[in-house]
Amino acid sequence: MDVLFGRNKKEQLEPVQAQVTGRIPPWLQGTLLRNGPGMHTVGDSRYNHWFDGLALLHSFTIRDGEVYYRSKYLKSDTYNANVEANRIVVSEFGTMAYPDPCKNIFSKAFSYLSHTIPDFTDNCLINIMRCGEDFYATTETNYMRRINPQTLETLEKVDYRKYVAINLATAHPHYDEAGNVLNMGTSIVDKGRTKYVIFKIPATVPEANRKGKSPLKHTEVFCSIPSRSLLSPSYYHSFGVTQNYVVFLEQPFRLDILKMATAYMRGVSWASCMAFHREDKTHIHIIDQRTRKPVPTRFYTDAMVVFHHVNAYEEGGCIVFDVITYKDSSLYDLFYLANLNQDFEENSRLTSVPTLRRFAVPLHVDGNAEVGTNLIKVASTTATALKERDDQVYCQPELLLEGLELPQINYTHNGKPYRYVFAAGVQWSPIPTQILKYDTLTKSSLRWGEESCWPAEPLFVPAPGAKDEDDGVILSAIVSTDPQKLPFLLILDAKSFTELARASLAVEMHLDLHGLFIPDADGAARNQATSETEQAPASGCQGPHRPDGAGGLGLP
Numbered sequence: 001m002d003v004l005f006g007r008n009k010k011e012q013l014e015p016v017q018a019q020v021t022g023r024i025p026p027w028l029q030g031t032l033l034r035n036g037p038g039m040h041t042v043g044d045s046r047y048n049h050w051f052d053g054l055a056l057l058h059s060f061t062i063r064d065g066e067v068y069y070r071s072k073y074l075k076s077d078t079y080n081a082n083v084e085a086n087r088i089v090v091s092e093f094g095t096m097a098y099p100d101p102c103k104n105i106f107s108k109a110f111s112y113l114s115h116t117i118p119d120f121t122d123n124c125l126i127n128i129m130r131c132g133e134d135f136y137a138t139t140e141t142n143y144m145r146r147i148n149p150q151t152l153e154t155l156e157k158v159d160y161r162k163y164v165a166i167n168l169a170t171a172h173p174h175y176d177e178a179g180n181v182l183n184m185g186t187s188i189v190d191k192g193r194t195k196y197v198i199f200k201i202p203a204t205v206p207e208a209n210r211k212g213k214s215p216l217k218h219t220e221v222f223c224s225i226p227s228r229s230l231l232s233p234s235y236y237h238s239f240g241v242t243q244n245y246v247v248f249l250e251q252p253f254r255l256d257i258l259k260m261a262t263a264y265m266r267g268v269s270w271a272s273c274m275a276f277h278r279e280d281k282t283h284i285h286i287i288d289q290r291t292r293k294p295v296p297t298r299f300y301t302d303a304m305v306v307f308h309h310v311n312a313y314e315e316g317g318c319i320v321f322d323v324i325t326y327k328d329s330s331l332y333d334l335f336y337l338a339n340l341n342q343d344f345e346e347n348s349r350l351t352s353v354p355t356l357r358r359f360a361v362p363l364h365v366d367g368n369a370e371v372g373t374n375l376i377k378v379a380s381t382t383a384t385a386l387k388e389r390d391d392q393v394y395c396q397p398e399l400l401l402e403g404l405e406l407p408q409i410n411y412t413h414n415g416k417p418y419r420y421v422f423a424a425g426v427q428w429s430p431i432p433t434q435i436l437k438y439d440t441l442t443k444s445s446l447r448w449g450e451e452s453c454w455p456a457e458p459l460f461v462p463a464p465g466a467k468d469e470d471d472g473v474i475l476s477a478i479v480s481t482d483p484q485k486l487p488f489l490l491i492l493d494a495k496s497f498t499e500l501a502r503a504s505l506a507v508e509m510h511l512d513l514h515g516l517f518i519p520d521a522d523g524a525a526r527n528q529a530t531s532e533t534e535q536a537p538a539s540g541c542q543g544p545h546r547p548d549g550a551g552g553l554g555l556p
């Protein structure tokens with residue numbers, strides 16, 4: 001397990017060519033760009049949690065049947081400050097750190113008086129976001145770092161707060177067909193009104209306004225939802241969209257703002273300021289994108305924890321949405337590095353199995369319907385929504401499949417009816433041992449797995465001119481714990497789930513979290529793919545979005 005979690009990974013600064021076996025489809029040209037934690041110790045200090053690790057970007061450039069790999073640490077302010085001090089000096093999710101070495105209670109109290117909640121980290125380790133022609137490494141704080149998607153060089157630090165009043169934001173934005181970004185964040189310190197904010201970042205800026213301006217300057221608040229509790233807003237990792245609605249789950253896994261305000265002084269981590277309240281409900285907010293207002297009916301379900309929304313769509317007067325659910329928040333506890341050691345198998349047993357569930361929410365609630373009536377009339381799901389007194393509707397999901405995480409879909413079907421879920425298969429531990437394709441229609445699944453192989457999130461890339469939803473390939477970076485087996489990029493045929501090719505690399509590859517595929521639409525990336533170019537292009541490597549999706553697909 002040391003190979004997976006313990007060791008700091010070495011950067012691969014120069015592109016290295018992989019050993020390809022099998023045949024990569026000739027149409028598959030572009031760069032798979034991914035993010036995840038790669039360094040968990042600095043000097044003699046160590047992080048407590050896997051999500052604390054310093055962001056290591058890596059990329060697989062696929063060109064004419066060959067694969068080139070490189071990796072680079074995100075040179076965030078956090079990374080630079082840690083390296084300079086030769087110890088951890090910036091707090092992360094599971095580790096509270098102090099810039100000065102005197103950690104006695106008086107100095108902490110003094111620092112506390114000077115800044116209640118210290119500035120959050122810019123160690124953007126979770127995902128990559130595309131915004132117009134720019135690419136950003138993202139996490140869940142108010143910071144992002146622009147990066148050069150070809151060279152993996154770190155560019156400017158972006159503070160969301162300059163554009164929209166939020167302190168936290170998800171690392172799972174949605175994109176519409178034009179590439180506009182829709183994301184959500186939480187405002188915890190804006191005039192005492194804790195709220196969830198849905199905001200839109202345009203993909204492009206009108207020519208007249210451009211003059212080197214980032215589309216971020218044109219960020220627009222779409223809708224704000226007041227938090228049910230001013231001092232303990234929900235924690236959420238993603239949200240869902242349909243063509244006309246947004247689905248937001250205000251779950252009883254909450255941040256305690258008072259605890260956060262005293263965490264620095266008490267020497268405890270941000271993670272310790274989050275708690276699951278199993279006695280509470282999960283409130284389902286449906287926001288109409290046309291009116292920019294929440295649907296007034298009060299929909300709720302039992303207490304649960306959701307990190308990843310899979311997809312959502314409208315059908316027969318309902319919103320159907322699929323999510324990976326847990327019965328509590330124990331997942332985050334399993335990623336403490338103290339558990340991910342030799343006794344990995346014992347320490348990281350899932351106590352709450354990640355389960356794909358389908359919910360259905362009625363868009364029109366018949367005022368005359370009797371209490372207890374199931375308002376769902378769609379035949380395709382057994383999910384129910386029971387009318388209750390006082391304009392409340394209790395939703396009960398349909399269980400689709402157990403043991404999966406890191407879900408992906410063919411993104412052209414995002415917000416629309418769809419059939420296939422691609423995901424990492426998890427068994428006893430939260431670390432995936434398989435990748436799978438689940439057919440929501442036949443309720444059957446196909447799986448890929450290999451001895452001592454630990455796969456990353458599978459990304460779907462559609463074939464040009466694809467007709468079926470699963471016409472394309474699956475890309476997944478596989479880390480191996482067998483010293484005889486090199487890590488590799490796996491390319492599966494998405495229809496049959498059989499291996500088309502693998503590209504093995506003699507590098508130290510890390511287990512990553514999320515990323516995206518940047519297709520070579522115009523060949524711009526191809527010229528730079530294998531040579532170290534330090535300057536970020538003013539306009540990126542992404543070709544224009546094509547309505548058929550072929551130009552801008554593979555987005556997570």
Ligand SMILES: CC1=C(/C=C/C(C)=C/C=C/C(C)=C/C=O)C(C)(C)CCC1
Pocket residue numbers: 051091092093120121126139140141168237270271307513
């Ligand atoms: C630093 C920081 C945070 C970081 C959270 C992170 C880094 C979460 C990562 C989650 C992942 C990787 C989930 C995968 O399913 C919070 C709690 C938002 C709040 C305050 C500061």
Ligand SMILES: [Fe+2]
Pocket residue numbers: 172237307308514
């Ligand atoms: Fe995620």
